[in-house]
Amino acid sequence: MSINQLREVAVIVNGGSGCLFQSFDDTSTYVLTATHNITDLVNEKPEIIRFFTEDGAPTEVDISPDGYEIGINYFPHPEMDVCIIKLPKIDGLPFVTRIDNLEINSDGFTLMGYPGVRREGNDNKAQWLRPDENVSILHTISRSMREARIPDTPKFGEVVGHSGGCILKYENGNIMIAGIQNRVVEADEEQLGRVEFTIMSAFDEIVESYKETLLPLFPSYLRDFSFFKDKTFTLNVGPLDEESVVLMRKCLRDMTDEIIGSETTPYGIRSFFKERILVSGQGHEVLQGSKIWKAWLEFLTILNIIRPISWTDENLTSVFNRFRLLYSDITGDWTEELQNLVYSDYRGLPIGGTVIVGTPNKPNYRYEIEKGKIPKITRATEKILMKTDDGINFPFDSYRFVHIDYFTDKSLKDKLQEYEEIVDENELVRKLKEQFDELFRI
Numbered sequence: 133m134s135i136n137q138l139r140e141v142a143v144i145v146n147g148g149s150g151c152l153f154q155s156f157d158d159t160s161t162y163v164l165t166a167t168h169n170i171t172d173l174v175n176e177k178p179e180i181i182r183f184f185t186e187d188g189a190p191t192e193v194d195i196s197p198d199g200y201e202i203g204i205n206y207f208p209h210p211e212m213d214v215c216i217i218k219l220p221k222i223d224g225l226p227f228v229t230r231i232d233n234l235e236i237n238s239d240g241f242t243l244m245g246y247p248g249v250r251r252e253g254n255d256n257k258a259q260w261l262r263p264d265e266n267v268s269i270l271h272t273i274s275r276s277m278r279e280a281r282i283p284d285t286p287k288f289g290e291v292v293g294h295s296g297g298c299i300l301k302y303e304n305g306n307i308m309i310a311g312i313q314n315r316v317v318e319a320d321e322e323q324l325g326r327v328e329f330t331i332m333s334a335f336d337e338i339v340e341s342y343k344e345t346l347l348p349l350f351p352s353y354l355r356d357f358s359f360f361k362d363k364t365f366t367l368n369v370g371p372l373d374e375e376s377v378v379l380m381r382k383c384l385r386d387m388t389d390e391i392i393g394s395e396t397t398p399y400g401i402r403s404f405f406k407e408r409i410l411v412s413g414q415g416h417e418v419l420q421g422s423k424i425w426k427a428w429l430e431f432l433t434i435l436n437i438i439r440p441i442s443w444t445d446e447n448l449t450s451v452f453n454r455f456r457l458l459y460s461d462i463t464g465d466w467t468e469e470l471q472n473l474v475y476s477d478y479r480g481l482p483i484g485g486t487v488i489v490g491t492p493n494k495p496n497y498r499y500e501i502e503k504g505k506i507p508k509i510t511r512a513t514e515k516i517l518m519k520t521d522d523g524i525n526f527p528f529d530s531y532r533f534v535h536i537d538y539f540t541d542k543s544l545k546d547k548l549q550e551y552e553e554i555v556d557e558n559e560l561v562r563k564l565k566e567q568f569d570e571l572f573r574i
Contacts, residue, residue: 149245151298245297427490
């Protein structure tokens with residue numbers, strides 16, 4: 133984990149701290165913080181300071197508003213000590229996703245803030261940062277409030293003033309937030325190093341209270357598929373073959389516009405299918421990551437090439453019951469997920485269906501597992517845990533499993549010679565339709 137990467141979203145907010153969050157609102161950036169950081173400000177100019185790393189050193193940027201106006205740029209929770217501050221959009225920020233299920237994802241966090249003990253007598257604001265690593269999430273205290281433990285039992289004075297500090301985690305290339313710290317637990321007869329923080333659902337309540345002014349607290353790339361267009365169909369080849377794939381890559385990416393312009397969005401798919409589109413064992417936060425939606429854009433584009441349709445929730449459900457796309461954030465080879473694939477969700481998928489598995493990395497060697505060809509070792513299963521329709525006892529006996537890269541990269545490069553002489557896009561589309569149709573009927 134890089135503290136410098138986490139630092140880019142942790143900000144000074146007056147006498148406390150806060151977290152920058154790029155929501156659905158592509159004209160603004162939100163600051164999540166504790167309300168008392170605003171209400172405690174008396175006869176002083178508002179101060180919000182962010183940092184980014186330049187030439188190996190933190191660079192200070194003043195992003196302070198002229199003032200705080202409720203309902204305009206300042207949105208306090210009616211009951212809890214948290215608020216949202218709305219600022220003009222800050223370009224180049226890393227995306228922050230959220231962790232809502234803290235029962236199964238409770239370790240490895242970092243509390244990022246700017247406590248008072250580091251400010252006293254020090255004009256260098258870059259030195260105010262205090263990152264407390266290996267923070268563990270503990271029990272629920274009240275609605276939307278939980279307790280967390282900072283290791284090494286820091287004294288009360290070390291962390292007081294941390295209010296509004298972000299409880300973050302860096303994992304698989306993603307910055308994830310659990311909530312905003314409100315206060316330090318001070319007790320004479322208890323272990324020190326306990327803090328209370330507000331979870332993300334409280335900020336959702338703020339958005340709901342000001343829904344004409346604030347937009348949902350999810351990364352803006354979930355709003356539509358446009359963010360992923362230039363990341364699809366990479367078709368990486370050596371310099372000798374690059375010229376042969378330029379037209380194909382451009383054509384495929386141009387055809388993603390049909391999906392980008394449709395009613396179908398990452399947020400809609402996420403809301404509709406939820407964990408059903410994940411390989412069993414994957415956390416809910418994967419649905420907020422970006423890699424899964426690149427896979428979905430490629431998947432939907434290929435289906436659209438085979439048979440163009442108007443993409444609606446109803447049509448998406450129909451496709452989902454013919455071709456099941458399941459995603460895992462596993463960093464190893466996709467075949468390491470065989471046991472988890474047994475327990476993934478296949479309800480509604482008839483015998484003979486195709487299961488497409490997406491992962492961040494290309495397969496090491498095997499791109500397909502034919503129906504009935506799975507090794508016997510994975511047959512030690514618990515039937516009660518399977519999510520299949522009646523009559524399906526073992527998914528690998530009923531479905532064909534294919535890694536998505538087989539369709540989006542390997543199969544195209546394997547037939548590169550057949551495409552080399554094609555210079556007309558209409559002819560290329562006809563050829564792609566023919567190939568994809570054949571692959572999906574195998």
